[in-house]
Amino acid sequence: MSARTEAWPDTYGAEARPRMGFFTDTSVCIGCKACEVACKEWNLVPEDGLVWSGESFDNTSALGANSWRHVAFVEQTTPLRVDGDGADGEGEEPFRWLMSSDVCKHCTESACLNVCPTGAIFRTELGTVVVQEDVCNGCGYCVPACPFGVLDRRELPAPDRGGRADGRVWKCTLCYDRTREGMTPACAQACPTESIQYGPLDELRERAAGRLDKVVADGFAGARLYGDDPGDGVGGFGAFFLLLDEPETYGLPPQPRDSTRDLGGMWRTAAVAGAALLAGLGAAFLAGRDGAGS
């Protein structure tokens, strides 16, 4: 067993604890949505409308300020396995139903945390990423910055604001109030099939690699891990997945990237543009110096 990755020891020193996260194994998800319900109940996430989407069994539709777990349902006319298992009988069209409980990825390199201008978004001693709701001023920068479209501003009326919109940004806290006390997050606690597993990230990655081998050996050709690689564009996810198809099938970006990685280059470009502005304005003044005017 490898030594456990301590969560940001540079920041937390002796307080740093093993980095905790989720492994969501979608191959055993049954689409019961217990995770969505448990999350809403525990975190007092408000109801934001009961709308029929017409998209399989999914009326939640996306992660957002009021949905911190979202179970995706994908109906495909594809055999479940390479050996064709999954068709009900001779002559029937092959069919498979993919389900996946999506959640905030708690990225190693979090764009939302990096761009947050107030410091409202912070890294916990468990390595998770949390919005402090008493600090967030609802600037909305993290919303387009997140490569996964996780965060959103809550426009529902806030009870303490006389019916005015809440106005702050909300997302999964990985149940910080529970996990800091050593408890399991509500969604993982409620999951009846252990599709959602919570634990030290190192252990989860090892377990996931073994699980992937088994699933592939069982004939699920499209199976893959998503977000387990520290070499990816966000330095690996704190909450990663075993998927049975390409990420975009589930509404996930194929190559997520923390745009902060490009920030140095962007500032250099901006410095050149600023110098060009200075030169252009200077030229506008120098051009008239010989008295030619215009």
Add this chain to the structure above:
Amino acid sequence: MTDPAYYGRPIVKPPVWKREIGWYLFTGGLAGASATMAAMARASGNPVLARRAALVATAAVNVSPALLVKDLGRPERFLNMMRVFKPSSPMNLGSWVLLGSGTATTGATLLDLAGIAPRTRAVLEAIAGVAGLPLSVYTAVLLGDTANPAWHEGRRDLPFLFAAGAAASAGAAGVLATPPEHAGPARRAMLLGTVGSQVAETVMERRIGAVARAYATGEAGRYRRTARILDGAGLALSLARGRRVRRLGAGLLLAGAAASRFAVFKAGFQAAEDPRYLLETQQDGRRQGVGAGR
């Protein structure tokens, strides 16, 4: 026939910013380049243009924070922008630049109008002139530092587009506010900036490939076409004879600079709402990236 991604739903979230932010992209550039122009006018012995450009800068730099605060989900928490100094957040750095630029610009103008403390005024003018450069271009970095396909793919070109647009708008406002015999440098800045802005936009649209469609279609495309018509007509009138015709030309170019900013602003919404934009930027190299199948 099948929807792109997950039922055609966005992968990254569309921005939550309202029109105020589109206007700020304009007023920030107007304020910044006007302050730089004012400092240059003072240095080159053109006190008339110096004062008028400083008045334009003062007006624009004071409207700007009002626009930004109004857009916050929690406007009463606007000072939280100043509770940290955070180089990884362009919005945080921009808030500090805006605070410094606004203080220096407003202070210099008040001292100038009161006719007191000329040395302090000169120092503040110089600070405002220097701060005007980052104020003119940082918003391009702010937009580029997101996962939004239109803005992130445009990150190499947006700073030049914004710098040129800032020169165009400051020049046009200077022409409108200043008697023609003193407005020569403003006029040249306006013409140079307008041409530069069109060039930068064209270069960007060629460089960003398929994502350019987000700038060319829908509401963004309407703003872009409007900006082109305003710029074309404004240039023609500005080069014609007659004071009134030329002033009208400057007014059209000022409006063109604003329309150009709104084209960029709206392109971000369109690029997020249709997941195909993001997939076009991420699927090419997927085999090497996150989510590569086994």
